[in-house]
Amino acid sequence: MSEIDLPEDHPRYQSLLTRHRIEAGVEKGITSKQGLIAEGRGEAFDYLLGERTIPSADQAAQAAAAQLLLADQPVISVNGNVAALVAPEIVDLADAVGADIEINLFNRTPDRMAAIAAHLREHGADEVKGLTADGRIPGLSHERAKVDADGIGSADVVVVPLEDGDRAEALAAMGKTEIVIDLNPLSRSAESAAIPIIDNIIRAVPNMATHARKQQEMDREALDSIVDSFDAAAARNAGETAIRNGELS
Amino acid sequence: MSEIDLPEDHPRYQSLLTRHRIEAGVEKGITSKQGLIAEGRGEAFDYLLGERTIPSADQAAQAAAAQLLLADQPVISVNGNVAALVAPEIVDLADAVGADIEINLFNRTPDRMAAIAAHLREHGADEVKGLTADGRIPGLSHERAKVDADGIGSADVVVVPLEDGDRAEALAAMGKTEIVIDLNPLSRSAESAAIPIIDNIIRAVPNMATHARKQQEMDREALDSIVDSFDAAAARNAGETAIRNGELS
Numbered sequence: 001m002s003e004i005d006l007p008e009d010h011p012r013y014q015s016l017l018t019r020h021r022i023e024a025g026v027e028k029g030i031t032s033k034q035g036l037i038a039e040g041r042g043e044a045f046d047y048l049l050g051e052r053t054i055p056s057a058d059q060a061a062q063a064a065a066a067q068l069l070l071a072d073q074p075v076i077s078v079n080g081n082v083a084a085l086v087a088p089e090i091v092d093l094a095d096a097v098g099a100d101i102e103i104n105l106f107n108r109t110p111d112r113m114a115a116i117a118a119h120l121r122e123h124g125a126d127e128v129k130g131l132t133a134d135g136r137i138p139g140l141s142h143e144r145a146k147v148d149a150d151g152i153g154s155a156d157v158v159v160v161p162l163e164d165g166d167r168a169e170a171l172a173a174m175g176k177t178e179i180v181i182d183l184n185p186l187s188r189s190a191e192s193a194a195i196p197i198i199d200n201i202i203r204a205v206p207n208m209a210t211h212a213r214k215q216q217e218m219d220r221e222a223l224d225s226i227v228d229s230f231d232a233a234a235a236r237n238a239g240e241t242a243i244r245n246g247e248l249s
Numbered sequence: 250m251s252e253i254d255l256p257e258d259h260p261r262y263q264s265l266l267t268r269h270r271i272e273a274g275v276e277k278g279i280t281s282k283q284g285l286i287a288e289g290r291g292e293a294f295d296y297l298l299g300e301r302t303i304p305s306a307d308q309a310a311q312a313a314a315a316q317l318l319l320a321d322q323p324v325i326s327v328n329g330n331v332a333a334l335v336a337p338e339i340v341d342l343a344d345a346v347g348a349d350i351e352i353n354l355f356n357r358t359p360d361r362m363a364a365i366a367a368h369l370r371e372h373g374a375d376e377v378k379g380l381t382a383d384g385r386i387p388g389l390s391h392e393r394a395k396v397d398a399d400g401i402g403s404a405d406v407v408v409v410p411l412e413d414g415d416r417a418e419a420l421a422a423m424g425k426t427e428i429v430i431d432l433n434p435l436s437r438s439a440e441s442a443a444i445p446i447i448d449n450i451i452r453a454v455p456n457m458a459t460h461a462r463k464q465q466e467m468d469r470e471a472l473d474s475i476v477d478s479f480d481a482a483a484a485r486n487a488g489e490t491a492i493r494n495g496e497l498s
Contacts (some may be wrong), residue, residue: 019286022286023282026282033272033275035288036282036285036286036289037268037271037288037289037292038289039286039289040285040286040287040288040289040290040291040292040293041289041290041292041293041296042293043286043289043293043295044289044290044291044292044294044433045293047290047433048297048492058465083477184293209477212382236398243297244493244494245493
C-alpha cells in the first residue's frame, strides 16, 4: 500500500504525493507559510520543465554523489520543506554517502526545530544536527547564521536543497563545496553552487542515492573524474533551455 | 503612508506588497493552504514574465473593460486569494463597470465565506453575493457548484480571476462570457476564457478599472469594436512567448 491511495504509475502520483506530504508538513508544524509559497513556485518551474529529470540534472546528481563520496565531512542541510517532502529519502542518501544531517531554518523557532528533528527521527535518522547551534556563518544576521560547529561549521561539502540565496552565497564564501537542488536555474543559490541540480528534490534526492550506491566501489580517481567533468554553467544553461522550451501541458 | 513601509517606486514594492497582503489574508482566515501554494505558482510565472504587464495583456484588459461595460449583468467572482490580494481594487472595478461582486470558493466553508465578505465590506463593497447559494453550475459536485441565482447564476459576463479549471470550463459551458486573469497562458481556465488576461491580478484589476473609466463615454459600437478586435488565442500565445523569452533576473 502506498502512502497515498494511488498506484505509483498514475500520471499524477508524484504531484499528489508532493501535495500530500506538504499538507502533512503543515499539520506537523514543519512547513511554514513561506514554505507553502515556495512549494508553489517550485510546482510552476517543475511544470515548465515537464516534471521530469532532464539529462543534465541526472549528470549533476551523479557528480553530486561522487563529490559526497569524496568528501571528508559531508553534511546535508535540511529545512522545513525538505523534511516535509523527502525525509526518508534524505535519511537514505545520508546513509549511502556517510553524511550528517543538519537542520537549518530560514525562520528558526524552537518549535519548528523540534518538530523537524522528530520527523527526521521517525523516518530513521539516528543523529540530527543543528540543535546545538554553536557555530556561525560569517556575513549573516544572528538567527540565520546559526550552525553546529561540528556540522556545517566544519563540513567540506554541503548539500543545500531549497536554500535561500543569502545563505547559499555565505556558505560558498566560507569555501564550502556546495551542492544545490533548485528548480530555478538562475536563482542565486543555483549560481553559487559548485554542483547545481536543476530538478525537483522529490526526484533528485533518491537519484543521488542511487548514483552513490553505484559509485561505492569506484576508486578516488574515477570519482574525481566524474566531478571534474561536470560543468556547472552548462548544467544551469541546460536547465534554463528546458524550462524555456519544455512542452506545456 | 503606504500599506507597507516602502516607497511605491521601490523595485521590490509590488512583490513585497503582494507577500504582505497574502500573509495578512492567512491571519484573517481568508487565504487557505492551497491559496498559498497557488500564490507561489503565480510568483514563478510572474518572475518568468518579468513582473510586468505585457502589451497583449493590456489589450486584453482593455477588451475586458469594454465587455463588462457592454454586459447586461456583469459579475466579478472573488475567491480567497483575490480577496486577500486585491480587495480595494475589485471594489473599484465593480464600481467602474457596474458589476456585482460574488464570493466563490473552491473550498467553501462558512467561516471563510464570512471572513471574505467582511474583508470586502471593510474595503468598501456595499453588497456581496455568494452567501445565498440558491443556484447551481451544472456539471460540478455539490459544494463547488453553488452560486447565487441572481448573481453568477444569471450573469451574462463573469470575471473569474484565479479560477480553477473545472469551474472555469463549467461556467463557459453555461454560455457565460468569461474574463479570466491567469499567469499560466495554457491553464484550462485561460483556455476556456473569451478574454484571457495573462497578468498578475495585482496589476490587471486596477488596469481594467482605468480602461473602463476611459471607455465610459464611448458608445456601444465603439465598445463592440474593441471587443471584436480582441483575439484570445493570440493573447495566450503572446503570453506564452513572453514567459519563454523573458529576461530572468
